[in-house]
Amino acid sequence: MTDATSQPIPQQRKNIFQLLELDTRLLGMVGAFIILCIGFNLFTDGRFLTPRNVFNLTIQTVSVAIMACGMVFVIVTRHIDLSVGALLATCSAIMAMTQTAFLPDVLGMELGNPMIAPIAIVVGIVAGTAIGAFHGWMIGYLTIPAFIVTLGGLLVWRNVGWFLTRGQTIGPLDTNFQIFGGTNGTLGPTMSWILGVIAALAAIAGIWNARRAKSAHGFPVKPVWAELTLSGISAAVILGFIATLNAYQIPQGRLRRMFEASGETMPEGYSIGYGLPVSVLLLIVIAVSMTIVARRTRFGRYIFATGGNPDAAELSGVNTRMLTVKIFALMGALCAISAVVASARLTNHTNDIGTLDELRVIAAAVIGGTALAGGMGTIHGAILGALIMQSLQSGMAMVGVDAPYQNIVVGIVLVLAVFIDIVYRKRTGDA
Amino acid sequence: MTTPLVEMRNMSISFGGIKAVDDVSVDLHPGEVVGLLGHNGAGKSTLIKMLSGAYGPDAGEIYINGERATITNPRDARSYNIETIYQTLALADNLDAASNLFLGRELVTPLGLVNDSAMEAETRKIMARLNPNFQKFNAPVSALSGGQRQSVAIARAVYFNARILIMDEPTAALGPQETQMVAELIKKLKADGIGIFLIDHDVHAVLDLCDRASVMKNGKLVGTVNTKDVTDDDLLSMIILGKNPNDAAA
Ligand SMILES: Nc1ncnc2c1ncn2[C@@H]1O[C@H](COP(=O)(O)OP(=O)(O)OP(=O)(O)O)[C@@H](O)[C@H]1O
Ligand SMILES: [Mg+2]
Numbered sequence: 258m259t260d261a262t263s264q265p266i267p268q269q270r271k272n273i274f275q276l277l278e279l280d281t282r283l284l285g286m287v288g289a290f291i292i293l294c295i296g297f298n299l300f301t302d303g304r305f306l307t308p309r310n311v312f313n314l315t316i317q318t319v320s321v322a323i324m325a326c327g328m329v330f331v332i333v334t335r336h337i338d339l340s341v342g343a344l345l346a347t348c349s350a351i352m353a354m355t356q357t358a359f360l361p362d363v364l365g366m367e368l369g370n371p372m373i374a375p376i377a378i379v380v381g382i383v384a385g386t387a388i389g390a391f392h393g394w395m396i397g398y399l400t401i402p403a404f405i406v407t408l409g410g411l412l413v414w415r416n417v418g419w420f421l422t423r424g425q426t427i428g429p430l431d432t433n434f435q436i437f438g439g440t441n442g443t444l445g446p447t448m449s450w451i452l453g454v455i456a457a458l459a460a461i462a463g464i465w466n467a468r469r470a471k472s473a474h475g476f477p478v479k480p481v482w483a484e485l486t487l488s489g490i491s492a493a494v495i496l497g498f499i500a501t502l503n504a505y506q507i508p509q510g511r512l513r514r515m516f517e518a519s520g521e522t523m524p525e526g527y528s529i530g531y532g533l534p535v536s537v538l539l540l541i542v543i544a545v546s547m548t549i550v551a552r553r554t555r556f557g558r559y560i561f562a563t564g565g566n567p568d569a570a571e572l573s574g575v576n577t578r579m580l581t582v583k584i585f586a587l588m589g590a591l592c593a594i595s596a597v598v599a600s601a602r603l604t605n606h607t608n609d610i611g612t613l614d615e616l617r618v619i620a621a622a623v624i625g626g627t628a629l630a631g632g633m634g635t636i637h638g639a640i641l642g643a644l645i646m647q648s649l650q651s652g653m654a655m656v657g658v659d660a661p662y663q664n665i666v667v668g669i670v671l672v673l674a675v676f677i678d679i680v681y682r683k684r685t686g687d688a
Numbered sequence: 689m690t691t692p693l694v695e696m697r698n699m700s701i702s703f704g705g706i707k708a709v710d711d712v713s714v715d716l717h718p719g720e721v722v723g724l725l726g727h728n729g730a731g732k733s734t735l736i737k738m739l740s741g742a743y744g745p746d747a748g749e750i751y752i753n754g755e756r757a758t759i760t761n762p763r764d765a766r767s768y769n770i771e772t773i774y775q776t777l778a779l780a781d782n783l784d785a786a787s788n789l790f791l792g793r794e795l796v797t798p799l800g801l802v803n804d805s806a807m808e809a810e811t812r813k814i815m816a817r818l819n820p821n822f823q824k825f826n827a828p829v830s831a832l833s834g835g836q837r838q839s840v841a842i843a844r845a846v847y848f849n850a851r852i853l854i855m856d857e858p859t860a861a862l863g864p865q866e867t868q869m870v871a872e873l874i875k876k877l878k879a880d881g882i883g884i885f886l887i888d889h890d891v892h893a894v895l896d897l898c899d900r901a902s903v904m905k906n907g908k909l910v911g912t913v914n915t916k917d918v919t920d921d922d923l924l925s926m927i928i929l930g931k932n933p934n935d936a937a938a
Binding site: 473553554561562569570572573575576632 | 762776783793794800809
């Protein structure tokens with residue numbers, strides 16, 4: 258018998274994608290997204306890819322994208338959550354009532370007190386997590402199907418939200434709270450550049466660290482030029498994104514008001530870009546954390562194992578019931594965070610906030626490659642899915658497509674995307 | 689006689705009125721291999737699943753080293769160092785060999801993150817012992833052959849220093865060479881003092897590898913015999929006719 262440990266690992270002939278270990282499915286989605294953007298840009302005479310529109314697109318995507326991150330875990334474990342839009346509404350109502358009624362009236366906090374926003378956010382996240390955990394408990398321990406629990410949840414929480422506010426619009430929300438909404442909270446060009454450079458360096462360090470860990474165990478690694486190309490592309494995308502957001506200038510009238518608010522007069526000819534919105538930064542932080550959770554933590558490993566074979570996971574000692582509770586609790590927390598972003602963007606809590614979001618969120622996750630059969634899905638895919646959906650919607654609006662037609666197109670795209678995915682997976686032999 | 693490593697006393701379980709296991713008692717000593725035989729549906733897998741924590745019994749008691757053990761889930765079984773190779777293999781098809789091998793017991797970095805490269809390195813080491821032809825370390829196990837999947841399941845049970853090993857038809861999908869390696873492995877583990885329950889339909893393999901054999905029929909225990917006292921025909925008539933040779937002698 259040969260000494261197996263010193264056997265060379267057989268190297269098959271690989272094509273360029275395999276060599277770069279690039280996910281061809283992801284590349285296909287990125288390709289579709291780029292074609293979509295260029296197409297809309299042509300049809301709108303270049304209005305689609307302006308810094309202004311890119312900025313608006315990203316802030317419109319954030320709320321759905323944050324929830325889509327959680328939906329990936331839910332769908333990977335073969336569940337579904339139809340209640341996310343309604344849960345968002347309830348969390349938004351709770352936070353709105355906390356900051357406009359409970360804290361000022363009951364605890365006597367003055368309007369503008371810096372503690373109002375953080376307290377309201379914590380209250381909202383605790384409520385969202387608790388409601389999500391309750392859903393998870395019914396699904397995991399009482400074994401009621403997730404479809405039913407969350408369908409019930411959709412009806413319940415949509416109307417609990419209504420009940421809490423008596424159906425009224427609540428606002429304006431606290432000014433610190435509004436920082437998470439988009440235009441009211443941006444980092445400015447300098448800070449954005451600093452973060453962009455740090456992110457680019459982190460991405461490059463990540464690529465080379467992974468390579469070091471592999472070669473330390475004697476596993477095959479990609480050629481150096483491939484790593485260099487990948488590092489270059491990552492850095493270019495990150496910095497290009499920052500440059501675009503920085504290029505969107507704050508309107509003069511708004512700038513003047515900002516200066517007046519701080520008691521200064523605006524210098525003649527002054528102009529400054531928005532930079533990275535706080536809400537987008539929040540999404541990025543959530544996406545990176547969720548990706549680490551998915552790939553590098555036991556919790557994430559158990560989520561994927563349970564999705565692949567629930568019995569095997571249970572027999573391997575995974576407490577799949579408790580896992581279900583945790584996944585839905587996380588989903589609830591993310592709904593609350595989305596509620597912060599969505600209501601801050603509107604500067605008010607409105608009664609219909611988050612309506613139909615469950616469908617957008619599920620569609621984003623599914624377009625992003627999350628398999629409803631379970632066991633498969635990525636966070637970045639879901640975010641790209643959310644971005645594609647939002648681009649389709651805003652692009653069509655800019656081209657002048659009527660709302661009913663927009664929905665027809667989005668519906669067709671969803672079905673088509675899943676069909677293409679099925680064909681793709683059959684061909685590549687992925688499960 | 690020494691205290692048995694495992695004693696299952698008067699175990700019963702039914703599924704919707706059908707008694708899958710009916711008042712069955714078996715035991716196992718350190719360094720002993722006990723074969724479980726019986727027709728399809730006799731209740732062998734169900735019996736050992738009560739030991740591995742997959743099913744809670746309706747009645748019966750389990751003693752480990754003479755002490756009453758409560759095993760209500762697979763985590764309890766693991767805490768008694770009971771490892772199981774299930775007939776269905778119990779693999780998460782979407783994960784690779786290393787993730788399956790360490791499922792529920794991942795190696796982690798000092799920061800508490802799962803350490804995939806360390807797990808892959810360990811997996812390569814143990815697979816080199818069990819199945820040197822195995823090379824698909826980065827593919828999900830759904831892309832493996834039946835025998836390769838079985839090797840992964842065996843590796844998982846063997847890696848974690850089991851004291852009690854349950855093997856439910858471990859060689860069903862293996863080729864002759866791999867089957868031979870599993871036989872060698874069983875002998876080696878036995879020499880290390882591990883107790884093994886081996887479910888197998890091959891009477892010759894059972895006679896060769898096991899010290900004793902318990903035969904089940906329709907959920908009931910037909911009897912337990914020392915393999916050196918019986919012939920393959922004796923075992924076959926126990927399996928098919930449910931006749932206990934000890935009864936005839938008595
Ligand atoms: N989860 C279950 N639900 C309902 N019935 C079951 C379940 N598991 C086993 N049974 C029934 O219990 C009986 C014993 O099954 P078991 O799997 O223990 O047989 P076995 O002896 O392992 O057979 P084989 O040699 O085919 O593996 C069978 O009649 C089977 O149909
Ligand atoms: Mg069986």
